[in-house]
Amino acid sequence: MHELPLVFFTVFGQSAVGLLLLTLISDRCGLTEQPLLKRASLLAFGLMGIGLLIGTLHVGQPLRAMNMLSGLGRSPMSNEILLSGAFFGLLCCTVFFTSVKKNTGLANIFNGVTILVGLAFAWSITQVYQLETVDNWNTVHTSLQMWLTVLIGGGACAVLVGARRAGGVLLLIGGIISLIAKPDYLGLVNQISPQLASAQNLFWSVQIFCLSLAVLIGAIALIKKQSCGSILFCGAVAVVIGELAGRIAFYNLWAVAM
Template identity: 35%
Template sequence: MHELPLVFFTVLAQASAGLLILSVIHQVISGKNASQSTLFKMGIAALVIVGIAGCSAILHLGRPFRAMNALFGAGRSPMSNEIISCAIYGGLLFVSLAVTYLRPQLKGLQLAARLLTAVAAVVLLILIPKVYTIETIPQWHTVFTPLQMVLAAFTAGGALALIWQPTRTNFLIMVIATIGSFLMTPSYMAHLSATAPAMLQKGMGFFDAKMALYCLALVMAVVSYKKKVLPMAACSGIVFILAELAGRIAFYDLWSIGM
Protein backbone atom coordinates (compact mmCIF):
# COMPACT_ATOMS: atom_id res chain seq x y z
CA MET A 1 0.00 0.00 0.00
CA HIS A 2 3.07 2.25 0.16
CA GLU A 3 2.54 3.68 -3.33
CA LEU A 4 -1.22 4.23 -2.97
CA PRO A 5 -0.86 7.98 -2.17
CA LEU A 6 1.06 8.38 -5.45
CA VAL A 7 -1.71 6.56 -7.30
CA PHE A 8 -4.22 9.15 -6.09
CA PHE A 9 -1.81 12.05 -6.58
CA THR A 10 -0.95 11.32 -10.20
CA VAL A 11 -4.47 10.41 -11.32
CA LEU A 12 -6.20 13.33 -9.58
CA ALA A 13 -3.57 15.88 -10.57
CA GLN A 14 -3.89 14.79 -14.20
CA ALA A 15 -7.70 14.85 -14.05
CA SER A 16 -7.61 18.37 -12.60
CA ALA A 17 -5.18 19.55 -15.29
CA GLY A 18 -7.31 18.03 -18.05
CA LEU A 19 -10.48 19.64 -16.69
CA LEU A 20 -8.81 23.04 -16.49
CA ILE A 21 -7.28 22.81 -19.96
CA LEU A 22 -10.61 21.90 -21.52
CA SER A 23 -12.36 24.77 -19.75
CA VAL A 24 -9.79 27.23 -21.15
CA ILE A 25 -10.08 25.75 -24.65
CA HIS A 26 -13.84 26.27 -24.44
CA GLN A 27 -13.35 29.85 -23.27
CA VAL A 28 -10.99 30.63 -26.15
CA ILE A 29 -13.34 29.06 -28.71
CA SER A 30 -16.49 30.68 -27.32
CA GLY A 31 -14.99 34.09 -26.64
CA LYS A 32 -17.45 36.49 -25.07
CA ASN A 33 -20.18 33.82 -25.15
CA ALA A 34 -18.37 31.71 -22.54
CA SER A 35 -20.22 31.63 -19.23
CA GLN A 36 -18.03 33.11 -16.51
CA SER A 37 -20.11 31.35 -13.86
CA THR A 38 -19.50 27.97 -15.51
CA LEU A 39 -15.78 28.64 -15.90
CA PHE A 40 -15.58 29.63 -12.24
CA LYS A 41 -17.32 26.42 -11.12
CA MET A 42 -14.99 24.31 -13.28
CA GLY A 43 -12.01 26.15 -11.79
CA ILE A 44 -13.25 25.46 -8.27
CA ALA A 45 -13.68 21.77 -9.10
CA ALA A 46 -10.18 21.61 -10.60
CA LEU A 47 -8.75 23.33 -7.50
CA VAL A 48 -10.48 20.93 -5.11
CA ILE A 49 -9.27 17.91 -7.09
CA VAL A 50 -5.65 19.08 -7.27
CA GLY A 51 -5.84 19.98 -3.58
CA ILE A 52 -6.81 16.39 -2.75
CA ALA A 53 -4.00 15.22 -5.03
CA GLY A 54 -1.49 17.37 -3.17
CA CYS A 55 -2.62 16.05 0.21
CA SER A 56 -2.24 12.50 -1.13
CA ALA A 57 1.32 13.25 -2.25
CA ILE A 58 2.22 14.56 1.21
CA LEU A 59 0.97 11.32 2.78
CA HIS A 60 3.56 9.45 0.71
CA LEU A 61 6.42 11.26 2.41
CA GLY A 62 8.06 9.62 5.40
CA ARG A 63 8.21 13.04 7.09
CA PRO A 64 5.50 15.28 5.58
CA PHE A 65 6.81 18.41 7.30
CA ARG A 66 9.96 18.14 5.20
CA ALA A 67 8.04 18.47 1.94
CA MET A 68 9.65 21.87 1.38
CA ASN A 69 12.97 20.07 0.88
CA ALA A 70 11.72 19.26 -2.60
CA LEU A 71 12.60 22.83 -3.57
CA PHE A 72 16.30 22.05 -3.26
CA GLY A 73 16.08 19.52 -6.08
CA ALA A 74 14.47 21.89 -8.58
CA GLY A 75 15.85 21.46 -12.07
CA ARG A 76 17.84 18.29 -11.40
CA SER A 77 15.31 16.02 -9.70
CA PRO A 78 12.24 14.92 -11.75
CA MET A 79 10.30 14.36 -8.53
CA SER A 80 11.10 17.86 -7.27
CA ASN A 81 10.10 19.30 -10.64
CA GLU A 82 6.83 17.37 -10.43
CA ILE A 83 6.02 18.65 -6.94
CA ILE A 84 6.98 22.23 -7.74
CA SER A 85 5.01 22.25 -11.00
CA CYS A 86 1.94 20.95 -9.17
CA ALA A 87 2.30 23.68 -6.54
CA ILE A 88 2.69 26.35 -9.24
CA TYR A 89 -0.34 25.02 -11.11
CA GLY A 90 -2.44 24.99 -7.93
CA GLY A 91 -1.25 28.47 -6.99
CA LEU A 92 -2.00 29.95 -10.40
CA LEU A 93 -5.40 28.26 -10.40
CA PHE A 94 -6.19 29.88 -7.04
CA VAL A 95 -5.04 33.28 -8.32
CA SER A 96 -7.16 32.97 -11.47
CA LEU A 97 -10.22 32.14 -9.37
CA ALA A 98 -9.49 35.04 -7.03
CA VAL A 99 -9.25 37.43 -9.99
CA THR A 100 -12.53 36.13 -11.38
CA TYR A 101 -14.29 36.51 -8.03
CA LEU A 102 -12.81 39.84 -6.93
CA ARG A 103 -12.54 41.57 -10.31
CA PRO A 104 -15.38 40.18 -12.45
CA GLN A 105 -15.25 43.20 -14.77
CA LEU A 106 -11.62 42.56 -15.82
CA LYS A 107 -12.31 39.97 -18.55
CA GLY A 108 -8.91 40.37 -20.18
CA LEU A 109 -7.05 39.79 -16.92
CA GLN A 110 -9.21 36.76 -16.18
CA LEU A 111 -8.42 35.23 -19.56
CA ALA A 112 -4.70 35.90 -19.14
CA ALA A 113 -4.73 34.27 -15.71
CA ARG A 114 -6.58 31.21 -17.03
CA LEU A 115 -4.25 30.88 -20.02
CA LEU A 116 -1.22 31.02 -17.74
CA THR A 117 -2.81 28.39 -15.51
CA ALA A 118 -3.49 26.20 -18.54
CA VAL A 119 0.18 26.45 -19.53
CA ALA A 120 1.13 25.36 -16.00
CA ALA A 121 -1.32 22.45 -16.33
CA VAL A 122 0.35 21.35 -19.58
CA VAL A 123 3.78 21.55 -17.94
CA LEU A 124 2.48 19.42 -15.06
CA LEU A 125 1.22 16.78 -17.49
CA ILE A 126 4.64 16.70 -19.12
CA LEU A 127 6.65 16.52 -15.90
CA ILE A 128 4.72 13.83 -14.01
CA PRO A 129 5.67 10.99 -16.42
CA LYS A 130 9.33 12.05 -16.38
CA VAL A 131 9.54 10.78 -12.80
CA TYR A 132 8.83 7.26 -14.03
CA THR A 133 10.75 6.95 -17.32
CA ILE A 134 13.69 5.32 -15.56
CA GLU A 135 16.17 3.36 -17.70
CA THR A 136 16.74 0.75 -15.01
CA ILE A 137 13.03 -0.12 -14.96
CA PRO A 138 12.34 -1.26 -18.56
CA GLN A 139 8.62 -1.79 -17.95
CA TRP A 140 8.38 1.94 -17.17
CA HIS A 141 11.02 3.23 -19.57
CA THR A 142 8.71 3.31 -22.57
CA VAL A 143 6.58 5.73 -24.55
CA PHE A 144 3.51 4.05 -23.05
CA THR A 145 4.20 5.64 -19.65
CA PRO A 146 3.74 9.30 -20.69
CA LEU A 147 1.06 8.34 -23.20
CA GLN A 148 -1.23 6.65 -20.69
CA MET A 149 -0.75 9.45 -18.16
CA VAL A 150 -1.57 12.21 -20.63
CA LEU A 151 -4.59 10.30 -21.91
CA ALA A 152 -5.79 9.96 -18.29
CA ALA A 153 -6.06 13.75 -18.11
CA PHE A 154 -8.56 13.79 -20.95
CA THR A 155 -10.56 10.66 -20.13
CA ALA A 156 -11.30 11.60 -16.52
CA GLY A 157 -10.91 15.34 -17.06
CA GLY A 158 -12.96 15.22 -20.25
CA ALA A 159 -15.81 13.36 -18.57
CA LEU A 160 -15.78 15.83 -15.67
CA ALA A 161 -15.86 18.75 -18.12
CA LEU A 162 -19.12 17.39 -19.57
CA ILE A 163 -20.81 18.09 -16.23
CA TRP A 164 -20.58 21.85 -16.85
CA GLN A 165 -19.80 22.03 -20.57
CA PRO A 166 -21.54 19.22 -22.49
CA THR A 167 -20.07 20.52 -25.75
CA ARG A 168 -19.12 18.55 -28.85
CA THR A 169 -15.45 19.52 -28.41
CA ASN A 170 -15.23 18.21 -24.86
CA PHE A 171 -17.15 15.07 -25.79
CA LEU A 172 -14.92 14.31 -28.79
CA ILE A 173 -11.72 14.90 -26.82
CA MET A 174 -12.92 12.52 -24.11
CA VAL A 175 -13.93 9.86 -26.66
CA ILE A 176 -10.66 10.19 -28.61
CA ALA A 177 -8.63 9.86 -25.40
CA THR A 178 -10.59 6.78 -24.39
CA ILE A 179 -10.26 5.14 -27.81
CA GLY A 180 -6.56 6.02 -27.83
CA SER A 181 -6.12 4.25 -24.51
CA PHE A 182 -7.96 1.20 -25.83
CA LEU A 183 -5.83 1.11 -29.01
CA MET A 184 -2.51 1.34 -27.16
CA THR A 185 -3.40 -1.46 -24.74
CA PRO A 186 -2.42 -4.47 -26.93
CA SER A 187 1.00 -2.99 -27.70
CA TYR A 188 1.44 -1.99 -24.06
CA MET A 189 0.58 -5.51 -22.88
CA ALA A 190 3.04 -6.95 -25.41
CA HIS A 191 5.78 -4.67 -24.06
CA LEU A 192 5.04 -5.69 -20.47
CA SER A 193 4.95 -9.36 -21.44
CA ALA A 194 8.48 -8.99 -22.77
CA THR A 195 9.89 -6.94 -19.88
CA ALA A 196 7.99 -8.04 -16.74
CA PRO A 197 5.79 -11.09 -17.48
CA ALA A 198 5.46 -12.22 -13.85
CA MET A 199 4.47 -8.75 -12.63
CA LEU A 200 2.05 -8.34 -15.53
CA GLN A 201 0.35 -11.59 -14.65
CA LYS A 202 -0.14 -10.47 -11.05
CA GLY A 203 -1.53 -7.11 -12.12
CA MET A 204 -3.85 -8.26 -14.92
CA GLY A 205 -6.85 -8.00 -12.61
CA PHE A 206 -6.32 -4.24 -12.29
CA PHE A 207 -5.72 -3.81 -16.03
CA ASP A 208 -8.91 -5.78 -16.74
CA ALA A 209 -10.81 -3.66 -14.22
CA LYS A 210 -9.56 -0.51 -15.94
CA MET A 211 -10.85 -1.66 -19.34
CA ALA A 212 -14.20 -2.76 -17.92
CA LEU A 213 -14.67 0.54 -16.10
CA TYR A 214 -13.66 2.40 -19.26
CA CYS A 215 -16.48 0.70 -21.16
CA LEU A 216 -19.00 1.54 -18.44
CA ALA A 217 -17.82 5.15 -18.14
CA LEU A 218 -17.86 5.67 -21.90
CA VAL A 219 -21.42 4.38 -22.21
CA MET A 220 -22.50 6.67 -19.37
CA ALA A 221 -20.75 9.63 -20.99
CA VAL A 222 -22.47 8.98 -24.33
CA VAL A 223 -25.88 8.73 -22.65
CA SER A 224 -25.29 11.90 -20.64
CA TYR A 225 -24.18 13.78 -23.76
CA LYS A 226 -27.04 12.58 -25.96
CA LYS A 227 -29.78 12.89 -23.35
CA LYS A 228 -28.27 15.88 -21.45
CA VAL A 229 -28.46 13.99 -18.15
CA LEU A 230 -25.96 15.86 -15.98
CA PRO A 231 -25.98 13.40 -13.01
CA MET A 232 -24.95 10.72 -15.49
CA ALA A 233 -22.01 12.90 -16.58
CA ALA A 234 -20.89 13.16 -12.95
CA CYS A 235 -21.12 9.39 -12.57
CA SER A 236 -19.15 8.95 -15.78
CA GLY A 237 -16.39 11.19 -14.45
CA ILE A 238 -16.22 9.25 -11.19
CA VAL A 239 -16.07 5.90 -13.00
CA PHE A 240 -13.32 7.18 -15.30
CA ILE A 241 -11.32 8.23 -12.24
CA LEU A 242 -11.84 4.75 -10.74
CA ALA A 243 -10.67 3.23 -14.02
CA GLU A 244 -7.51 5.34 -14.02
CA LEU A 245 -6.87 4.50 -10.36
CA ALA A 246 -7.09 0.78 -11.17
CA GLY A 247 -4.69 1.18 -14.09
CA ARG A 248 -2.29 3.26 -12.00
CA ILE A 249 -2.22 0.62 -9.25
CA ALA A 250 -1.26 -1.92 -11.90
CA PHE A 251 1.38 0.49 -13.17
CA TYR A 252 3.05 0.89 -9.77
CA ASP A 253 2.83 -2.86 -9.15
CA LEU A 254 5.03 -3.36 -12.21
CA TRP A 255 7.92 -2.21 -10.05
CA SER A 256 6.90 -2.41 -6.41
CA ILE A 257 5.50 -5.15 -4.23
CA GLY A 258 1.85 -5.69 -5.10
CA MET A 259 -0.77 -3.57 -3.38
Protein backbone atom coordinates in the same frame (compact mmCIF):
# COMPACT_ATOMS: atom_id res chain seq x y z
CA MET B 1 0.35 0.04 -1.25
CA HIS B 2 3.02 2.63 -0.46
CA GLU B 3 2.54 4.49 -3.75
CA LEU B 4 -1.24 4.94 -3.35
CA PRO B 5 -0.89 8.67 -2.48
CA LEU B 6 0.94 9.16 -5.78
CA VAL B 7 -1.94 7.51 -7.62
CA PHE B 8 -4.34 10.22 -6.45
CA PHE B 9 -1.77 13.00 -6.82
CA THR B 10 -0.96 12.22 -10.45
CA VAL B 11 -4.45 11.27 -11.68
CA PHE B 12 -6.24 14.16 -9.96
CA GLY B 13 -3.53 16.62 -11.00
CA GLN B 14 -3.58 15.53 -14.64
CA SER B 15 -7.39 15.58 -14.68
CA ALA B 16 -7.40 19.12 -13.28
CA VAL B 17 -5.05 20.27 -16.05
CA GLY B 18 -7.18 18.64 -18.72
CA LEU B 19 -10.36 20.11 -17.25
CA LEU B 20 -9.07 23.69 -17.38
CA LEU B 21 -7.70 23.25 -20.89
CA LEU B 22 -10.92 21.76 -22.24
CA THR B 23 -13.05 24.40 -20.55
CA LEU B 24 -10.96 27.13 -22.16
CA ILE B 25 -11.23 25.48 -25.59
CA SER B 26 -14.97 25.01 -25.13
CA ASP B 27 -15.43 28.65 -24.17
CA ARG B 28 -13.25 30.05 -26.97
CA CYS B 29 -14.94 27.90 -29.60
CA GLY B 30 -18.40 28.90 -28.42
CA LEU B 31 -19.37 25.34 -27.59
CA THR B 32 -21.14 26.33 -24.38
CA GLU B 33 -23.93 28.77 -23.73
CA GLN B 34 -22.61 30.03 -20.41
CA PRO B 35 -19.15 30.72 -18.97
CA LEU B 36 -17.87 27.64 -17.18
CA LEU B 37 -14.62 29.03 -15.79
CA LYS B 38 -15.98 29.39 -12.25
CA ARG B 39 -17.24 25.82 -12.01
CA ALA B 40 -14.21 24.41 -13.78
CA SER B 41 -11.72 26.28 -11.60
CA LEU B 42 -13.51 25.22 -8.42
CA LEU B 43 -13.53 21.56 -9.46
CA ALA B 44 -9.90 21.73 -10.58
CA PHE B 45 -9.04 23.42 -7.27
CA GLY B 46 -10.74 20.60 -5.38
CA LEU B 47 -9.03 17.88 -7.41
CA MET B 48 -5.56 19.38 -7.16
CA GLY B 49 -5.99 20.28 -3.51
CA ILE B 50 -7.04 16.74 -2.62
CA GLY B 51 -4.27 15.31 -4.79
CA LEU B 52 -1.62 17.44 -3.08
CA LEU B 53 -2.99 16.68 0.37
CA ILE B 54 -3.00 12.94 -0.22
CA GLY B 55 0.34 13.16 -2.00
CA THR B 56 2.01 14.50 1.15
CA LEU B 57 1.31 11.13 2.79
CA HIS B 58 4.00 9.69 0.53
CA VAL B 59 6.61 11.98 2.08
CA GLY B 60 8.35 10.07 4.85
CA GLN B 61 9.40 13.20 6.76
CA PRO B 62 7.10 16.13 5.84
CA LEU B 63 9.27 18.63 7.74
CA ARG B 64 12.07 17.90 5.29
CA ALA B 65 9.88 18.16 2.21
CA MET B 66 11.68 21.30 1.04
CA ASN B 67 14.83 19.22 0.58
CA MET B 68 13.14 17.60 -2.41
CA LEU B 69 13.59 20.88 -4.27
CA SER B 70 17.37 20.69 -3.97
CA GLY B 71 17.66 19.08 -7.40
CA LEU B 72 15.65 21.74 -9.19
CA GLY B 73 16.48 21.82 -12.89
CA ARG B 74 18.32 18.51 -12.95
CA SER B 75 15.93 16.28 -11.01
CA PRO B 76 12.57 15.45 -12.66
CA MET B 77 11.02 14.93 -9.22
CA SER B 78 12.14 18.35 -7.98
CA ASN B 79 10.75 19.92 -11.14
CA GLU B 80 7.46 18.09 -10.66
CA ILE B 81 7.14 19.29 -7.08
CA LEU B 82 7.86 22.91 -8.00
CA LEU B 83 5.49 22.89 -10.97
CA SER B 84 2.71 21.23 -8.97
CA GLY B 85 2.99 23.96 -6.34
CA ALA B 86 3.08 26.69 -8.98
CA PHE B 87 0.06 25.20 -10.73
CA PHE B 88 -1.94 25.05 -7.52
CA GLY B 89 -0.90 28.56 -6.49
CA LEU B 90 -1.98 30.03 -9.82
CA LEU B 91 -5.18 27.99 -9.68
CA CYS B 92 -5.93 29.57 -6.30
CA CYS B 93 -5.58 32.99 -7.95
CA THR B 94 -7.99 31.94 -10.71
CA VAL B 95 -10.52 30.76 -8.12
CA PHE B 96 -10.11 34.00 -6.19
CA PHE B 97 -10.87 36.19 -9.20
CA THR B 98 -13.76 34.02 -10.40
CA SER B 99 -15.49 33.30 -7.09
CA VAL B 100 -14.34 35.72 -4.37
CA LYS B 101 -13.30 39.08 -5.79
CA LYS B 102 -14.75 38.74 -9.25
CA ASN B 103 -12.64 40.25 -12.01
CA THR B 104 -13.14 38.74 -15.45
CA GLY B 105 -9.97 40.19 -16.94
CA LEU B 106 -7.65 38.98 -14.19
CA ALA B 107 -9.48 35.66 -14.00
CA ASN B 108 -8.86 35.02 -17.69
CA ILE B 109 -5.21 36.04 -17.43
CA PHE B 110 -4.55 33.80 -14.44
CA ASN B 111 -6.50 30.97 -16.05
CA GLY B 112 -4.32 31.12 -19.17
CA VAL B 113 -1.09 31.15 -17.17
CA THR B 114 -2.43 28.38 -14.93
CA ILE B 115 -3.09 26.15 -17.94
CA LEU B 116 0.40 26.72 -19.36
CA VAL B 117 2.03 25.87 -16.03
CA GLY B 118 -0.37 22.95 -15.65
CA LEU B 119 0.73 21.50 -18.98
CA ALA B 120 4.35 21.86 -17.86
CA PHE B 121 3.38 20.07 -14.64
CA ALA B 122 1.73 17.25 -16.61
CA TRP B 123 4.88 16.95 -18.73
CA SER B 124 7.08 16.82 -15.63
CA ILE B 125 5.13 13.82 -14.34
CA THR B 126 6.03 11.85 -17.46
CA GLN B 127 9.72 12.64 -16.90
CA VAL B 128 9.72 11.30 -13.35
CA TYR B 129 8.83 7.78 -14.48
CA GLN B 130 11.04 7.43 -17.55
CA LEU B 131 13.53 5.31 -15.62
CA GLU B 132 16.03 3.05 -17.35
CA THR B 133 16.30 1.02 -14.15
CA VAL B 134 12.61 0.08 -14.23
CA ASP B 135 11.95 -1.91 -17.39
CA ASN B 136 8.17 -1.81 -17.01
CA TRP B 137 8.27 2.00 -16.97
CA ASN B 138 11.06 2.57 -19.50
CA THR B 139 8.68 2.52 -22.45
CA VAL B 140 6.73 4.93 -24.62
CA HIS B 141 3.56 3.64 -22.98
CA THR B 142 4.46 5.45 -19.76
CA SER B 143 4.25 8.91 -21.31
CA LEU B 144 1.28 7.88 -23.42
CA GLN B 145 -0.70 6.75 -20.37
CA MET B 146 0.10 9.92 -18.46
CA TRP B 147 -1.01 12.23 -21.28
CA LEU B 148 -4.10 10.14 -21.97
CA THR B 149 -5.18 10.72 -18.37
CA VAL B 150 -5.06 14.45 -19.11
CA LEU B 151 -7.49 13.82 -21.98
CA ILE B 152 -9.67 11.16 -20.37
CA GLY B 153 -9.78 12.46 -16.79
CA GLY B 154 -10.01 16.04 -18.01
CA GLY B 155 -12.72 15.09 -20.49
CA ALA B 156 -14.77 13.37 -17.79
CA CYS B 157 -14.48 16.40 -15.50
CA ALA B 158 -15.33 18.75 -18.38
CA VAL B 159 -18.55 16.82 -18.94
CA LEU B 160 -19.32 17.21 -15.23
CA VAL B 161 -19.05 21.02 -15.30
CA GLY B 162 -21.06 21.39 -18.51
CA ALA B 163 -18.46 21.43 -21.31
CA ARG B 164 -20.17 18.39 -22.78
CA ARG B 165 -19.10 18.60 -26.40
CA ALA B 166 -15.42 19.32 -25.76
CA GLY B 167 -15.35 16.75 -22.97
CA GLY B 168 -17.19 14.22 -25.10
CA VAL B 169 -14.76 14.58 -28.00
CA LEU B 170 -11.74 14.09 -25.73
CA LEU B 171 -13.36 11.13 -23.98
CA LEU B 172 -13.93 9.50 -27.36
CA ILE B 173 -10.43 10.20 -28.64
CA GLY B 174 -8.64 9.38 -25.40
CA GLY B 175 -10.70 6.27 -24.70
CA ILE B 176 -10.23 4.84 -28.18
CA ILE B 177 -6.48 5.50 -28.25
CA SER B 178 -6.06 3.97 -24.80
CA LEU B 179 -8.05 0.86 -25.75
CA ILE B 180 -6.06 0.44 -28.96
CA ALA B 181 -2.73 0.80 -27.14
CA LYS B 182 -3.67 -1.46 -24.23
CA PRO B 183 -3.00 -4.88 -25.88
CA ASP B 184 0.54 -3.87 -26.88
CA TYR B 185 1.20 -2.47 -23.41
CA LEU B 186 -0.13 -5.56 -21.63
CA GLY B 187 1.86 -7.82 -23.92
CA LEU B 188 5.02 -5.85 -23.18
CA VAL B 189 4.74 -5.86 -19.39
CA ASN B 190 3.71 -9.52 -19.37
CA GLN B 191 6.87 -10.28 -21.29
CA ILE B 192 9.06 -8.23 -18.94
CA SER B 193 7.51 -9.18 -15.58
CA PRO B 194 4.89 -11.92 -16.04
CA GLN B 195 4.35 -12.49 -12.33
CA LEU B 196 3.94 -8.81 -11.48
CA ALA B 197 1.76 -8.22 -14.53
CA SER B 198 -0.59 -11.11 -13.82
CA ALA B 199 -1.26 -9.67 -10.36
CA GLN B 200 -2.66 -6.49 -11.98
CA ASN B 201 -5.36 -8.16 -14.08
CA LEU B 202 -8.18 -6.97 -11.83
CA PHE B 203 -7.05 -3.33 -12.02
CA TRP B 204 -6.62 -3.50 -15.78
CA SER B 205 -10.03 -5.13 -16.19
CA VAL B 206 -11.62 -2.27 -14.25
CA GLN B 207 -9.74 0.28 -16.35
CA ILE B 208 -10.67 -1.36 -19.66
CA PHE B 209 -14.33 -1.46 -18.63
CA CYS B 210 -14.20 2.22 -17.65
CA LEU B 211 -12.40 3.13 -20.89
CA SER B 212 -15.20 1.47 -22.83
CA LEU B 213 -17.60 3.45 -20.69
CA ALA B 214 -15.64 6.61 -21.52
CA VAL B 215 -16.24 6.04 -25.23
CA LEU B 216 -19.95 5.52 -24.55
CA ILE B 217 -20.19 8.59 -22.32
CA GLY B 218 -18.36 10.63 -24.93
CA ALA B 219 -20.84 9.56 -27.58
CA ILE B 220 -23.82 10.32 -25.34
CA ALA B 221 -22.40 13.75 -24.47
CA LEU B 222 -22.12 14.57 -28.17
CA ILE B 223 -25.46 13.14 -29.29
CA LYS B 224 -27.73 14.10 -26.39
CA LYS B 225 -27.93 17.84 -25.77
CA GLN B 226 -29.83 18.16 -22.50
CA SER B 227 -31.00 14.82 -21.15
CA CYS B 228 -29.06 11.97 -19.49
CA GLY B 229 -27.51 14.25 -16.88
CA SER B 230 -27.40 11.61 -14.15
CA ILE B 231 -26.01 9.01 -16.55
CA LEU B 232 -23.25 11.38 -17.66
CA PHE B 233 -22.41 12.23 -14.05
CA CYS B 234 -22.14 8.61 -12.93
CA GLY B 235 -20.25 7.67 -16.08
CA ALA B 236 -17.76 10.52 -15.71
CA VAL B 237 -17.05 9.56 -12.10
CA ALA B 238 -16.56 5.93 -13.17
CA VAL B 239 -14.11 7.03 -15.87
CA VAL B 240 -11.92 8.77 -13.29
CA ILE B 241 -12.10 5.67 -11.08
CA GLY B 242 -10.90 3.66 -14.06
CA GLU B 243 -7.88 5.92 -14.44
CA LEU B 244 -7.12 5.45 -10.75
CA ALA B 245 -7.28 1.67 -11.21
CA GLY B 246 -4.92 1.81 -14.17
CA ARG B 247 -2.49 3.99 -12.24
CA ILE B 248 -2.49 1.55 -9.31
CA ALA B 249 -1.49 -1.20 -11.72
CA PHE B 250 1.22 1.06 -13.14
CA TYR B 251 2.82 1.68 -9.74
CA ASN B 252 2.51 -1.99 -8.81
CA LEU B 253 4.78 -2.81 -11.77
CA TRP B 254 7.72 -1.08 -10.12
CA ALA B 255 10.70 -3.42 -10.15
CA VAL B 256 14.35 -2.46 -10.45
CA ALA B 257 16.11 -4.23 -13.31
CA MET B 258 19.00 -6.44 -12.20
